[in-house]
Amino acid sequence: MLESLKKMFSGTEGEVPVNTGSKPDISREKSAELYAKAKNYFPGGVNSPVRAFKSVYGTPLFIQKGDGCYVWDADGNQFIDFCGSWGPLILGHNNAKVREKVTEVMQNGMSFGAPTALENELAELIISNNRFVEKIRFTSSGTEAVMSAIRLARGYTGRDKIIKFEGCYHGHTDSLLVKAGSGLVTFGETSSAGVPKSFADETIVIPLNDTSAIEQAFAQFKDQVAAVIIEGIPANNGLLIQDVEFIKS
Structure with missing residues (x-):
């Protein structure tokens, strides 16, 4: 089962690192520096309260990149991402097919403030696969x-x-x-x-x-x-x- 999960969630080639149980040596120095700077610009230093890590008494992780089910912070630490961008990232980070399609569509522009044919296609896909949804409204949050x-x-x-x-x-x-x-x-x-x-x-x-x-x-x-x-x-x-x-x- 572990091998199946590795193949499913890994966005990189080769072996997927597995935690052997030893406590890693984690530095958050750069994240701490970025957080201190962010507090000059954003109330509480973040754009959503949960990101401040106050409830777990920690330093917010400033993420540098993500691939598959992994993310790396500004200090180079690698983590398994159980958050998934709080829900919507169901295909993992940096999914090749998603990235290619987004790049393709962006050639026509990024935002219009008007309806597009792609909205119809997405709505039809969602409604046809959910018998409890008759109509849909897309929102920003x-x-x-x-x-x-x-x-x-x-x-x-x-x-x-x-x-x-x-x-x-x-x-x-x-x-x-x-x-x-x-x-x-x-x-x-x-x-x-x-x-x-x-x-x-x-x-x-x-x-x-x-x-x-x-x-x-x-x-x-x-x-x-x-x-x-x-x-x-x-x-x-x-x-x-x-x-x-x-x-x-």
């Missing part, structure tokens, strides 16, 4: 997609409240930057400065994998709930595997 979906749900239903689950992350939209309060079924409490309490009051936060809690929420707010949003696999909390029976219910 997950936050923007979630924000639009919530607005659509509220507009269509004429209701305001959203049910989310404790530990699930849905981007930077104000309605979902909330954490659970006290109690089984609770209004959210803001988890970020700058989010008004009134926004959090429209979000109901309940525990994951608790069928009775969601039943209680619907019983209590049945005519006020516009939508339920759930993260398929809560990644920010350490890849929590959902209970399939709970999802079905």
Whole structure:
């Protein structure tokens, strides 16, 4: 199986290095220098809070390059990338076919602010391979997609409240930057400065994998709930595997 994984994820020729268990000698001197400089330009030194590594008390890695399932930082350290650009990099780094196609398409221009035929082709591919998707809207970020979906749900239903689950992350939209309060079924409490309490009051936060809690929420707010949003696999909390029976219910 290991050999199969090597072939699948390696973007380079030859042997793929395998960690033998010995602790590597890792220097982060250049990353630390780049981080110190970045703090002159960006709030917190990064363009997304999770990249600051504060929750793990580390120095942010400044990535130099990636190939296959590996990335190298500015200090030359090599890592297996379990992040995958937070989800979208499903084909690995520097995939030859993707790189060639991107280079080919860029000969016609990089951005137009207008529809293109390629949008139709991509949408058709996605919809034809997913029986749960009837139409699609491309956005620039997950936050923007979630924000639009919530607005659509509220507009269509004429209701305001959203049910989310404790530990699930849905981007930077104000309605979902909330954490659970006290109690089984609770209004959210803001988890970020700058989010008004009134926004959090429209979000109901309940525990994951608790069928009775969601039943209680619907019983209590049945005519006020516009939508339920759930993260398929809560990644920010350490890849929590959902209970399939709970999802079905």
